[in-house]
Amino acid sequence: MLHIENLHVAIGDKPILTGIDLDVKAGEVHAIMGPNGSGKSTLAQVLAGREGYTVTEGSVRYLGQDLLALEPEQRARAGVFLAFQYPLEIPGVANVQLLRTALNSVRLARGEPEFDAMDFLDTVKSKLALLGMDESFLYRAVNEGFSGGEKKRNEILQMAVLEPRLAILDETDSGLDIDALKTVAHGVNALKHPERAVILVTHYQRLLDYIVPDQVHVLAGGRIVRSGDARLALELEDRGYGWLTPDTQEGTRL
Amino acid sequence: MNALTASRYRQAFDSIRERVGRIGPRHQALERFLASGLPTTREEDWKYTSLDNLERVDWHAPVQRTKDVSTEGYPGAVLKFSNGRMTDSNSQMLHARSLAAHADAAVVTRYQGQLIGTLSSGAALAEINSALWQDGLLLHVPAGWKGSPWFAVHGASEADAMLHVRNLIVLEAGAEALLVEHYRGAPDLPYWSNPVTEIVLGEGAWLTHLKLTEEGTAATHTGLTVVQQARHSRYHALSINVGGRLVRHDTWVNLDEAGAECQLDGLFVADARRHLDQHLHVNHAAPHTISRQTWRGIAAGRGRGVFDARVVVQPGALKADAQQSSRNLLLSPQAEIDVKPQLEIYADDVKCGHGATVGQLDEAQVFYLRSRGIGAEAAHALLLRGFAEEALGLLKHTGLTDWLEPHLANALRLNKERTA
Numbered sequence: 001m002l003h004i005e006n007l008h009v010a011i012g013d014k015p016i017l018t019g020i021d022l023d024v025k026a027g028e029v030h031a032i033m034g035p036n037g038s039g040k041s042t043l044a045q046v047l048a049g050r051e052g053y054t055v056t057e058g059s060v061r062y063l064g065q066d067l068l069a070l071e072p073e074q075r076a077r078a079g080v081f082l083a084f085q086y087p088l089e090i091p092g093v094a095n096v097q098l099l100r101t102a103l104n105s106v107r108l109a110r111g112e113p114e115f116d117a118m119d120f121l122d123t124v125k126s127k128l129a130l131l132g133m134d135e136s137f138l139y140r141a142v143n144e145g146f147s148g149g150e151k152k153r154n155e156i157l158q159m160a161v162l163e164p165r166l167a168i169l170d171e172t173d174s175g176l177d178i179d180a181l182k183t184v185a186h187g188v189n190a191l192k193h194p195e196r197a198v199i200l201v202t203h204y205q206r207l208l209d210y211i212v213p214d215q216v217h218v219l220a221g222g223r224i225v226r227s228g229d230a231r232l233a234l235e236l237e238d239r240g241y242g243w244l245t246p247d248t249q250e251g252t253r254l
Numbered sequence: 255m256n257a258l259t260a261s262r263y264r265q266a267f268d269s270i271r272e273r274v275g276r277i278g279p280r281h282q283a284l285e286r287f288l289a290s291g292l293p294t295t296r297e298e299d300w301k302y303t304s305l306d307n308l309e310r311v312d313w314h315a316p317v318q319r320t321k322d323v324s325t326e327g328y329p330g331a332v333l334k335f336s337n338g339r340m341t342d343s344n345s346q347m348l349h350a351r352s353l354a355a356h357a358d359a360a361v362v363t364r365y366q367g368q369l370i371g372t373l374s375s376g377a378a379l380a381e382i383n384s385a386l387w388q389d390g391l392l393l394h395v396p397a398g399w400k401g402s403p404w405f406a407v408h409g410a411s412e413a414d415a416m417l418h419v420r421n422l423i424v425l426e427a428g429a430e431a432l433l434v435e436h437y438r439g440a441p442d443l444p445y446w447s448n449p450v451t452e453i454v455l456g457e458g459a460w461l462t463h464l465k466l467t468e469e470g471t472a473a474t475h476t477g478l479t480v481v482q483q484a485r486h487s488r489y490h491a492l493s494i495n496v497g498g499r500l501v502r503h504d505t506w507v508n509l510d511e512a513g514a515e516c517q518l519d520g521l522f523v524a525d526a527r528r529h530l531d532q533h534l535h536v537n538h539a540a541p542h543t544i545s546r547q548t549w550r551g552i553a554a555g556r557g558r559g560v561f562d563a564r565v566v567v568q569p570g571a572l573k574a575d576a577q578q579s580s581r582n583l584l585l586s587p588q589a590e591i592d593v594k595p596q597l598e599i600y601a602d603d604v605k606c607g608h609g610a611t612v613g614q615l616d617e618a619q620v621f622y623l624r625s626r627g628i629g630a631e632a633a634h635a636l637l638l639r640g641f642a643e644e645a646l647g648l649l650k651h652t653g654l655t656d657w658l659e660p661h662l663a664n665a666l667r668l669n670k671e672r673t674a
Contacts, residue, residue, distance in 0.1 A: 048625050049621075049624075049625065050621055050625075051617070051621065071624070071630070072621060072624040072625050073624045073625075073626075073627050073628060073629050073630065073633075075625075076624070076625055076626055076627035076628075077627045081625075081626075082625050084622065084625075087622070088616075088618055088619050088622040090619055090622070090623075090636075090637065090640055091640055091641075091643075091644065092639065092640030092641055092642070092643030092644055093636055093637070093639065093640035093643070097636070098623070098626065098628075098636070101626075101628050101632065101636060102623075102626035102627050102628050103627075105626075105627040105628050105629065105632070106627040109627065141640070158626060162626065162627065
């Protein structure tokens, strides 16, 4: 589904990613772990199409397309979803407005008719119920005045409504209490499907207790330095990242 | 004023004198106008607004009385005006009628012209209106009466016509009313709309007043509203300015008695080469008076916006409470917005504050929306709509949201053509 080859990314003159190779197949869950500053978030942002990053080398294929040639909205319509590490506040725009505009944009791109107000509300309410979220969420301005946990749940709600093929969660678990963490995990697990894939970008092993990854990759210094199965995450929990990144001074223990 | 320009106004006056009554006071107003001329940028209150364009056109009083062909539906009682004169109204309509047809009514004799005598700037525009008005809305709501909304809809379809609509709104004690003024006109048609609205609110009266200005792209609109408020009355105004070539609104509110409250909110969208200008003048002249201003401005292309709000708290206006908020967005490097909030406080123990910002759309927000599948243009429109929403709080209790929404959507669809 996603094939990243020798990806080099810089911000200005500063190289951030220095040769990423990653292959994600439909139905798989991949966890990308690594110390702060290793380039995890950059990878997530580049896949979603954020401006300000320069791809200096390499390629990203997604469902047979050149992903990097697509505008952010085209990527989203093709099924790529990024749950933001820091979701944006949009005063004056109700959650329901964003969800409806987004879902209908995606549906039109898929050749499906737009939802009318009733169908849309039915869909959204079923997703709210799935995530155990209150309906009042819909009528609040997007993320405005939300707690950290509410913002992350809101990302998961958007994901559940848009039903992406490839979901990328950028540190969605950071700063969450255990209940919010379970909501997030539940949302991701509910999305699991042989035709879908998930990339979890995370600093901690904690989320992986609830969402078991097929593969775990450790990113350090802009490259994947080690890949393994779910046991690698447990090993990182025990030993930190230091043993994998001898050239950096990051011996951070979790 | 030079002889040529002056002769245009005299000719206009001569062309209507057979049709209107009480010619004496009108003639005096004309002479005062000719003596002073139009306001110029040398006056502090007019330094951002040049009316030079008005000097160059051979204006005449409108002669056509075309029926309004617009099919727009309004959720309330509708009075239609075309080229400055009433063309259509429901004769069963309560309390709202043609001012021209009731120029001798007691309420008109008592109030008309009283308030414009209090203006400290821009009075010339009121004078020429007093000389040349042919019709307008007379809304006289009896004490304690509460009712459904009135829509005064003004259309313009005559080139080089000057439309001096004159409105008088009187709410007796305890009355509550919702009035919508909608100004629009044919695109690319040069005309000048110069409406004057005098509003008198009795004790405890509450007027919600929405003014939607969607004038044609070649139009000039200089609108004046003057409000006098008795004890515990409320004047809630929302001004939405999204049309015209040059538009200026002056709103003067006199909080003359204790407990009077005004809220003067608004939104302007100055795209293309529009110049949209809003001037608020609030006078706290009594204790426990309250004023609120929440404005949002957007300028795109070579658009120019001005927000100039002056709040004066007079000695003796104890416990006055005045708050101003003006937030503005510039969507292009050539766009300009001038913000001039002014608080003049001559009393102790008052609560006053203001905040004004001019900024740009947040690219991170745009990316967030695009990453959800929303196209760039739609993302901009959604963000602008959200930005505008903060100024539209007064709409919530009016039931007019659905009616207004398409007008807002149209104004905020700032595609390439309109931002060039």
